[in-house]
Structure formats: structure tokens, C-alpha cells
Amino acid sequence: NAGVTQTPKFRVLKTGQSMTLLCAQDMNHEYMYWYRQDPGMGLRLIHYSVGEGTTAKGEVPDGYNVSRLKKQNFLLGLESAAPSQTSVYFCASSLRVNGEAFFGQGTRLTVV
């Protein structure tokens, strides 16, 4: 069981560069989420999706875009990376709206 898989695991970007983080889940979950984790800030929700073809803004959506073209994939894009986006990014999925969230292993992104 792969569960939730994130790629890449590490990335260093220069300010202004763009990149896409990929999240894939094999549990047929409807709900998917992108969080960022920063020291002392806990987990903050960036964007989420309640099903294929849907996306919605979370707590800190600015500077990020997402797409959910296939049920199993949730992509997080940074169009023009900024040092403030240096963080660890986690993807999660769940079967029910208030059900257990399954997390990926994270992507450590550094923007220089």
C-alpha cells in the first residue's frame, strides 16, 4: 500500500522560479489537502479539494495554485517562488470530510 506519495522530497529553487509539487493517493479518497509546516506555526492549510475537478482556498492560498484533474492526483504549483515559501509541504487525503487524514512524507522546499 503506497498511501499518499509526494514528489519531489527535496527541492531548492531560486527566487522567481516556478515548480509543481505532485501528490498521488491510491485509496480512492475524495478529499485532498495541501498544508505547509513552519516552525512554531503548526500546519496551515493552503488549498483543498472535495473531489475531482474541484479546488478551494484554505488559510494561506496566496502565491499558490492547485489542480485536481484526476481523483488520485492533487498538484500544488508555485508560479514565482519567494523566500517566504521556504517550508515543508504536506499533502493529505481523507475518505470522509471529518475522517482520518493520511499524510505524505513531505516536500522540503528551500527558496534562495
Added chain:
Amino acid sequence: GEDVEQSLFLSVREGDSSVINCTYTDSSSTYLYWYKQEPGAGLQLLTYIFSNMDMKQDQRLTVLLNKKDKHLSLRIADTQTGDSAIYFCAEGGGGADGLTFGKGTHLIIQP
């Protein structure tokens, strides 16, 4: 809006019990969760409790829920060095944006 609060750090001696506390504001929460995050890893579900329960025990873990005070606690008996991690409290109130997480409690084990 919904909020989950927990202390940032807890230090205990190896072999003692650890008690991590959490308070939440959403009275409609149906499930409450404890997640564990080890260094460099994602969050993994440790245990959960349904809102109509007062207590749940699972080996060394005991979860206590006081719904009236909106207070949740996680007790780890006989704390070991492998328990060193960040513990997150989370509540599921039914909003489409998923679970609401606390900021996490760093559990530090002293030899």
C-alpha cells in the same frame, strides 16, 4: 472560527508518564485525533476518539475527553526515547476544509 490549542513543549523523564493536553472550540466535533510526527517524516495517526466517548485506551496510550470543557488529553505510559516526537491534536467538525490541527507539542525525553 475553529481553534485548537496545545502547549508547544513537554519534557518528561524516561519511564514516567507523559500527558499532552489540548483544548478546542468547535462543539460540533464528531471525532478528535492525535497524530505523531517523527523528525523528517509526515504525520501518522496515533489514536482517535469519538465525541460520545469519555475515554479510550490502547496499550500505553490513554485518551481522555471532557466534552463539556472541550478538553482532550493524551497520556503515554512508561515514556520511552522512541516517543520523542511532535504530537498534534486535531478535531473534525465537518467542515469541507478537513481537520483543524493544533500547533503541535514537542515531547522531549530526558534520560
